[in-house]
Amino acid sequence: AGGGGSNDGGGSDSGGEGTTTGDSDDVTTIELWRWPHSTEPSNAGEDEIVKLFNEGPGAEQGIRVKQVKNPFGDHQTKVKTAIGSKSAPDIAWTFTEQYYDTAGKDRSTIESEAPYVYIDDYVSDDWLGDFYEKELSDQRAQFGGIVGAPFVSGLQPGLMYLNVDAWEAAGLGEVPTDSWSYEEYLEAVEAMHGVEANGSTVSGVGIGLKDATSSEWSNFPGTIGVTAGSLIGNGYRREDDSYALTMASDPELEAWNEMFGKPLANGWTNNPLSYDYLETQEPFVGGQIGLLHHATFSRVQFGQEADFNWTIIPYPTKGGNENYSVYSAGLGVLVTMTAFKEEVGGNPEAAAEFIKFRNNARNQYRWFNTSSQAIPNKGAYELMNSEGVSDFVEETGGKDIMDRADTAYSEYESVREAIKSRYPDIKTTEDGAPVTNVPTGIASGRVGEALGGMLQRLAQNGNSNPKEAYTQAEGQWADLIVQADDTEFAEESRGYNKPEPKAGPI
Amino acid sequence: MGQLALEHITKEFGEGENHVVAVDDLDIEIEDGEFLILVGPSGCGKSTTLRMIAGLEQPTSGDIVLDGAPVTQRKPKDRNMAMVFQSYALYPHMTARENMSFGLKMTTEMPADEIDERVRNASELMGIEGLLEKKPGELSGGQQQRVALGRAIVRDPEVFLMDEPLSNLDAKLRTTMRTELQDLQQDLDVTTIYVTHDQTEAMTMGDRIAILNDGELQQIGTPAECYQEPANQFVAGFIGSPSMNFFDVALGGGELSTDDFAVTLPESIESALAGHNSEFVLGIRPEEILSGEEAVEHPDSFSVEVNVVEPLGDVTYLYTEFGGSEVTISVDRNTEIKPGDQVTIALPAAEIHVFDRETGNSIVTRGEPTDEEYPAEDLTASETTEA
Amino acid sequence: MGQLALEHITKEFGEGENHVVAVDDLDIEIEDGEFLILVGPSGCGKSTTLRMIAGLEQPTSGDIVLDGAPVTQRKPKDRNMAMVFQSYALYPHMTARENMSFGLKMTTEMPADEIDERVRNASELMGIEGLLEKKPGELSGGQQQRVALGRAIVRDPEVFLMDEPLSNLDAKLRTTMRTELQDLQQDLDVTTIYVTHDQTEAMTMGDRIAILNDGELQQIGTPAECYQEPANQFVAGFIGSPSMNFFDVALGGGELSTDDFAVTLPESIESALAGHNSEFVLGIRPEEILSGEEAVEHPDSFSVEVNVVEPLGDVTYLYTEFGGSEVTISVDRNTEIKPGDQVTIALPAAEIHVFDRETGNSIVTRGEPTDEEYPAEDLTASETTEA
Amino acid sequence: MSGTHDTIFEEPDTTQGRLERLGAHAYLIVIALLTAGPYLIMVSISLMGNGWNPVVPPKLIPEAVSLQNYIDVWAGQTALLDQPFSGFFINSLIYAVGATLTVLVVDTLAGYAFARLEFAGRDISFLAVIATLMISPMILFVPLYTWFNQFGLVNTRIGVILPHTFTGFGVFLMRQFIKTLPSDLEDAALIDGCSRFGVFWRVVIPMMKPALVTLGIITFITVWNSFLWPLVLARDSALYNLPVALGFFQGRTSTLWAPLMAATAITLVPMVILFISMQKYYVRGFTIGGIKG
Amino acid sequence: MTSDSESESAIYASERSDTRSFSLDSLSLSQQESIEGWLFVLPKLAILLFVIGFPMAFGIYLSFTESTLLNLPGEFVGLENYQWLVNYPVWWTSVKNVLIMSAVKIPTNIFFSFTAALLLREKLKGSNLYRIAFIVPVAGPPVIWAIVWRLMLFSNEGGIANAILLELGAISQYIPFLTNVTYALPSVIMSQIWSFGLSMLIYMAALSGLPSSVMESASMDGANKYQKVRYIIWPLMKPTTLFLVVIQLIEVTKVGFASVFVMTGGGPLNSTMVPSFLVYELAFRYNEFGHASAVAVGMFLITAFIALVLYKPLQSNAEYYQ
């Protein structure tokens, strides 16, 4: 119950019947719909900023933000119901692609059909300039503009946490600090299995993934591939605006076989799908080495006080090749603060005011200090470096991860160049970014169904023959692209190893 | 005050396959203060008739006239009648007092103390002063019955309607309540229509009995008339317990005969039968069959074996079989007859009833040819019955 | 074969406040083939007794002996008895045939055709051959009753137990079934114990009646004995319908008298009463009260006003009040008496019963002093009753 | 009269009787473990003051019993949910009471008419009412929200209650029950001068207590446990009921198991108590309601 | 037997209608009664119409349109969505699954509730405890039930089922209860069959109405306990059983949603997909409101059809006694 002091900030839920408080003085109350952060400090920080806004710029401009917190699992349902009923919230945290299928559409189409507004219409370039370039450029590639303010960052393919005590008890010697290989990883896991550490028996390893049919699955095959040196994930858009799929052309197939093709003792496997529908939240719960595929946890927090040594170790790479780029910053799934159009019940003008405030460098920095979660804002990162970080961030290792994120973000430019040279036919945006987005929202998100299905099938059959599974999944996806009205598919990219796989050190 | 006429009322239920004529062209005049019994087998339309009078059912055709004014279109509450149900239909959640005063509260503006007064009077009449604060669940069957009657009395109606009010009571209590009810009706002198299918009640309680069968009126008259001069075989068999014994007989040689016995007919009867077909049903009540000395002396006597002897204490019944029928004979309680004994009996011509085997109409009643009035009326009735 | 003895059986239910002695030290011997009636008011322990015999309840103490062998510890199915319930207890989901064959299928290895044979025989006996494929819901009360009996017969038991098997039937059917049951029992000659609280059934059906009250045996004997020589006032009042009339009388001057009348006693009676307290109850049956000519001639005659006249057809009851009691008088059916008439009546000393007002025991029976045997036995019974 | 032979088992004091009872207990215990076992574990976890996680092998018995989770949940002192649970509890209560009262009134009236009165369109409207039992609520979300929004019913307590009052079950139950009541009483009341409504109010209602209790409890529990309507119609978490609020404990990246279990217990226990304590009434309601063997 | 209660009620009603025909006003009997009848059902119908009249009509209309989240209602496309539905394999999977669920869940539910009611009728020691234990699952929200089961028994990490089976040596590896196509549906069904408490109460009520003389008659007839249950009690419970079957059929679709929603999300590979969850997925994940509505209407038709088929025998078998 640490951060209780700031709970009342932002008038979170105490309003009850709604907007009575400020109406008299021409105050516009806007609603911010979000789900609660999983950790108390993050929530406290969030509330704090809302409070600051309401007392500061909000009060000046006659805008008051009211937070509505939805249970995470129900958030999407609630927001969609509200949109469908033309009484959308003013701002909501969204996985933007879930709300509109952008594949093959240009900005003006999206602008007229999607429920959300382009936030770049409301903010200054200056403000945008504080964000890491990658976050903006990814959005521009997909939407032709900025549809929402990114506010949490992460690292892909994920972080690996290690229980050092268990590692040592297994007699594995030095904890890896540099690149190490899948083989070494698997050997370590097997060695650790069954040893006694911290008063309990180590049992396998765990990897945290969730949601068997979610469209989020479309990210998974691609992001794993990064550890094998692929730079574009599942495909890219060609200059002629057709989509080329590279899923079955990835060097990651090999990676898959190494990493996931081998069931471990006791049924534990790295195959994410053999785990529970709900993710594993605690890296040390399932096993003593844990993989987290995304990094909204940019720090580790233990449900039970961790009375053992833990550390973050590098993700294993293909052949332990340290030249492979392992980490890429940003979130696989785009969580943004989205403002909705007036037609569906929003108030974008006022919403933008808050979004600007909430996500400016100063406030992102402020939130980082209370939450210790990585953020996609380089202005804020500069503040961390110049003004230092809170004790809380120190304790929880948040700055270490932020440093990795910054490094990964800064490698973006060179990655971009490498992509362009590997795939000369790739389309680039005005500012020269290669378009590596592939249409995942297409056919109402059934890409997720197809890819999730593939992964599930692999899980069911003990990961045998990923080649066939990948090829088939790519075929299904290609069909969806072909069927969709606004999209075109580069037929020559259909099939195994078409186009030719391109991977390697940058 | 309470003069009631049912003018050709008919009630039909259902349609198509389910079509039932529950009451068929019933035409009865009931005098003010009269106690009329409606009797008949189950399903003959007794309840339906009563419910039409009460206003709980609407006749399909015909009119109900109370004191000269048609009430067919009035709501039940506006007919000034009170009804006592077989199930008592006491409101289970109200005390006896509340049950009794409910009707007055609903229909009148009567001040509370007057209602109290009336309830007190009625409860004294019914001997339930001590039970007024109890709920029906706490009362015995007989007490509930009294409360139900009290509830009817309180309203001081022009007509009492009672639908088998005693049939839920045990035999002993039924006997007691029967007399009480009669006393009460005599005291209050309110027109009463009383439905029952118990023929002891039918015989003893009312001024007149109306016997229904299949929705049609079979006979209406005093109990003695109906017992002694039944208009047709149905009535003859229905009224009286044990039932009248019936035999299929043939007329010939001045006798009505079966294989087992013959009854020599006096002239008067023979001529009455002359006009008819030669097939008849002969009826005689158990108590009119001669046995012992009297029988031996009788010219038509014959002998039968007794199957069962049933000494009821005050009277003894013999069961035997002859003339193709099971026969009950009522003999003196001090008889010595045992099962298996042969007894000599005779059917005295002076007590026999003769019915037309086809129409069932009475031709001879207790040895006398029937007045012409009955057959005419009943012919129609019986014919429709068979249809 | 079916000789049954109840040896001092007692049944208690409940504990503490709910403790009930349902059957109290009952000791009866029943001959093979005997038809014994168990009779008594509601709650007197009739059903409990029957259920103990059947094995559905376990006696608290005492033994049940069948053909010399104690069966108290045997399960119902091993006692070779069949029971007919008041509610028939037919299996509603089975056809009549299935109902009847169920018991045989459950207990024996009998081949199907033999079972069929038995069912056919029983159903012929009961006249229900045509109903075998129907379910109970499609049968009338009487038909259900017959199936229930058939079910019992099929099993060819040593003892038939029947718990008010006729009480759910209407009056007419009850009369018919009563004779049928008697016939049946005579044909099959199976020991039968028959529970009823209907005293017509009690009087007519069995070889002997056992009258229970409050769990205790009041009298056991032939119907005639119980009617004519009731052992105590309870039996006298219970047996006979209408009930015996009772008067609280005082002995004095060779008479038993109330304010309204006196009965001059012959020597024999007077001396029989001498040993007792001077307070008695005088009892006389309705049919023994003299009226008309006979009464006028009688020295003890007096005159009463008739309240109600109830002509039942075969007999007529007069209701009146004297000697502090409501009195029923049975007169000839052809009487002319009307309510309000004064009639002269007399209580003939030769027909009176006299009971000890405290113990209820019979002292004089139909004008004769009671044999010594009864009072001795019944004294205990009555005393315990009062305790 | 319940003699021993109305039962199935042998007498309790014979060896076979004892064996049979033993067997019955064994069977019942196994099922009881499967029905209530998970909830026992749930309670056990909720009593682990320092939180709980799905470790291997699972930890089921608290080392030290602590009510801390209950305190935290009740006061709203958890990471994912900072609102006091007491508020949701009160909301649940308001919704359940409100819907139950409405259902009782409205369904009894309708049940009476469907059972006793003849009116044009009766059978059709009865069917329509019954059909509501079979509708998948999911397709109604958006239209209902839109519709209610026009009347200002979204995000109001009345708005949340209303959808709970349209089911057909109550009408069905009431109709069945009323059909088993003797109509004599209603006839008597008509003769005694009651209007149709008077008959209903003064005579029918007082006889319907068991059915009212049955329907009342079933409705109460259903509404108390309802999830979809409050989720959709309460825009604001201040109007959530308990089951919706439970969703808070499952965050995007973690589930707070111990508080969730405590919150679940808070939701569940009152209903179990209600269910058990009222059982003899509503069981009677079912028996009389014609749903008997 | 002959008259089912529909016609009975019609007869009855016609009787009642006559009761009301005396008119102070000029209205005829049936008009008066109609007005009374409508007045009584008005509140219910008003709520019904107000609350779901429009939404439902709208929902059904949507099934004939190409509607998406942002385009409500979309263009009218006639039966296109139904054509789509018929050709959509997941729909048929979901129908198949819900039928399997019913086929397993209903009989087991009947079995447990019947046997439990039977045993609890015997006045065993501790019956009250058992009763509480059996009622717990039906007293709480289905969502909780599903969560508890997922976590407690089927979850791989903390799953007790796996832990116990492993401990007992019955398995050597964890069984992926909810993530394997072979186990997922059985596991979901397994979790549902324990919520039989309400059925049990209804059986208990029905059993208490069993005339004891019939049971005793069976004792006299020499039936042992199994025979009593088999030949007497069970057949006599038929109307109750049918009632429960119909109620549960309707119930399965609802409980089905909660467990699927919580436990598997319809996966893996749609192996646990049920129509109610499919509606949710289509509407709220894929934004296809037109398709979702077609699924909902399709499921409504199937449920209504089965309920009607079962309702007939239920009605005609209604009462054995009276």
Ligand SMILES: Nc1ncnc2c1ncn2[C@@H]1O[C@H](COP(=O)(O)OP(=O)(O)OP(=O)(O)O)[C@@H](O)[C@H]1O
């Ligand atoms: N509401 C009704 N609908 C259809 N038929 C009816 C209705 N009420 C009565 N009947 C039929 O009308 C006939 C007469 O019924 P009624 O109740 O008047 O008989 P009853 O003489 O009172 O019989 P019981 O002695 O059994 O009470 C029967 O055939 C009955 O089935």
Ligand SMILES: Nc1ncnc2c1ncn2[C@@H]1O[C@H](COP(=O)(O)OP(=O)(O)OP(=O)(O)O)[C@@H](O)[C@H]1O
């Ligand atoms: N199972 C029981 N538990 C407690 N008391 C009982 C039980 N069975 C019977 N009794 C009591 O024993 C007494 C005798 O009951 P029993 O049923 O034998 O009377 P009965 O003579 O058959 O009466 P009825 O004529 O009403 O059937 C009554 O007081 C009754 O309440």
Ligand SMILES: [Mg+2]
């Ligand atoms: Mg009737």
Ligand SMILES: [Mg+2]
């Ligand atoms: Mg009895």
